[in-house]
Amino acid sequence: MNQEKKVVLASQIIDGTGGKPLEESAVLIEGSTIVKIGKKSEILKIVEHQEYDLLDYTGFVLIPGMVDCHTHHNGFGDGRLGDEVAEIPDEILTIKSSSNARIALFSGVTTIRENGPKNMTMFRLRDAIKNGIEIGPRMNLCGRPVSIIGGHMGYFGGEVTGEFEVTRFVRSLIKEGADYIKITQTGGTTRTSFPLLPAFNMDELLAITNEAKKFGKLTATHCVSTEGTINSLDSGVDMIIHSVFKEPDGTDKFRPDVAERLAESEAFVNPTLHVFRARAWEMEKLALKRPLSKNEIKLFDEHRRNFDQRLLDCSKMMEMGVKVITGSDSSWGDYKLGNTIHETECVNMAGYSVSQSFNSVTLGAAKALGMDDIVGSLEAGKKADMVVIKGNPLQEIGNLRNIHEVIFDGNIIDRGSKDSNKVYIQSPPSIN
Numbered sequence: 001m002n003q004e005k006k007v008v009l010a011s012q013i014i015d016g017t018g019g020k021p022l023e024e025s026a027v028l029i030e031g032s033t034i035v036k037i038g039k040k041s042e043i044l045k046i047v048e049h050q051e052y053d054l055l056d057y058t059g060f061v062l063i064p065g066m067v068d069c070h071t072h073h074n075g076f077g078d079g080r081l082g083d084e085v086a087e088i089p090d091e092i093l094t095i096k097s098s099s100n101a102r103i104a105l106f107s108g109v110t111t112i113r114e115n116g117p118k119n120m121t122m123f124r125l126r127d128a129i130k131n132g133i134e135i136g137p138r139m140n141l142c143g144r145p146v147s148i149i150g151g152h153m154g155y156f157g158g159e160v161t162g163e164f165e166v167t168r169f170v171r172s173l174i175k176e177g178a179d180y181i182k183i184t185q186t187g188g189t190t191r192t193s194f195p196l197l198p199a200f201n202m203d204e205l206l207a208i209t210n211e212a213k214k215f216g217k218l219t220a221t222h223c224v225s226t227e228g229t230i231n232s233l234d235s236g237v238d239m240i241i242h243s244v245f246k247e248p249d250g251t252d253k254f255r256p257d258v259a260e261r262l263a264e265s266e267a268f269v270n271p272t273l274h275v276f277r278a279r280a281w282e283m284e285k286l287a288l289k290r291p292l293s294k295n296e297i298k299l300f301d302e303h304r305r306n307f308d309q310r311l312l313d314c315s316k317m318m319e320m321g322v323k324v325i326t327g328s329d330s331s332w333g334d335y336k337l338g339n340t341i342h343e344t345e346c347v348n349m350a351g352y353s354v355s356q357s358f359n360s361v362t363l364g365a366a367k368a369l370g371m372d373d374i375v376g377s378l379e380a381g382k383k384a385d386m387v388v389i390k391g392n393p394l395q396e397i398g399n400l401r402n403i404h405e406v407i408f409d410g411n412i413i414d415r416g417s418k419d420s421n422k423v424y425i426q427s428p429p430s431i432n
């Protein structure tokens with residue numbers, strides 16, 4: 001273990017605990033751990049007669065490494081469906097996941113929760129990173145998503161039926177190294193699934209959540225209709241993903257009673273707003289190149305309507321006190337990894353203040369993953385994951401994309417050339 005000391009200076013340090021930016025301050029790192037944050041003079045006094053590296057970022061802002069609660073490292077973000085991704089051999093998906101992991105890290109995301117890859121691909125990648133073969137963020141993994149036969153993402157290798165099989169499967173996932181259990185409690189874009197219907201019966205869902213709890217593992221459910229969210233609340237799920245308010249007949253209907261239950265529960269909600277907007281952006285970009293067909297115009301309107309509806313429902317949830325966090329859902333659909341900030345901006349648009357939005361991608365997100373003891377803020381004893389950015393994100397949340405340097409586990413990440421992030425940045429249609 002490298003016990004080398006580093007002192008990090010910056011014009012402002014935002015430690016992520018909710019206070020004002022610290023001026024004239026410094027962070028002392030020993031190996032991979034933050035030892036102390038204090039006044040610059042005080043920290044320099046501590047190391048006065050010792051050997052240390054001075055990382056001077058005067059003119060910049062130092063923030064905690066960002067946490068994205070929802071990624072799909074197997075994905076391409078080029079519009080293809082999960083059904084198509086599932087047909088790609090595991091080896092190729094592992095390579096793709098590896099490049100996605102680099103991109104995420106380069107964009108300042110130092111912790112990710114992967115939301116369901118194919119087979120063992122992400123466990124393999126994490127092993128490769130552990131062995132120093134590759135680099136990537138800290139990973140909170142689920143292995144395969146738990147799905148009913150034909151259910152959402154069942155194609156990734158986790159289709160099970162009945163209390164016996166689900167219990168057995170949860171134990172297998174934990175044996176393989178799962179940090180949490182992802183359940184698809186409604187259908188989704190998966191061709192054979194039913195988005196408006198609940199997936200598991202309650203006895204099955206309770207068997208999954210109880211088994212996970214027994215081993216101290218958190219659970220998260222994918223829910224694109226209200227019934228799924230209700231089932232999740234009834235079974236004590238820790239994170240509701242999407243939390244779309246849709247009735248069994250497909251109509252949009254915000255349910256204050258369900259939102260109230262969400263607010264009162266311990267559960268976090270990951271609303272995945274930008275993934276809807278990303279679709280609309282792509283259609284808009286296409287429209288700038290050529291006239292859209294009648295069918296495409298219809299789809300375009302539908303995507304925009306969907307996004308507006310989700311934004312509205314999310315702001316209502318926020319007003320009621322639901323714990324909303326940033327989870328990008330990239331690289332799903334048209335949303336590419338490396339652009340987590342788009343989701344944080346959407347959370348801001350939905351009604352979170354700039355500091356609440358910042359919290360949703362740092363300490364709040366770390367809490368949602370049960371990882372706030374090691375990441376999410378700059379505090380003594382935590383991992384030395386930090387990002388150097390240009391501009392104060394508490395004034396303008398978009399400053400989170402102005403990455404100058406990424407420090408992960410106490411080490412500066414070599415991100416290649418200054419322009420290396422240009423290859424993965426997705427801009428709104430007007431800028432393109």
Ligand SMILES: [Zn+2]
Nearest residue numbers: 072115329332
């Ligand atoms: Zn997802």
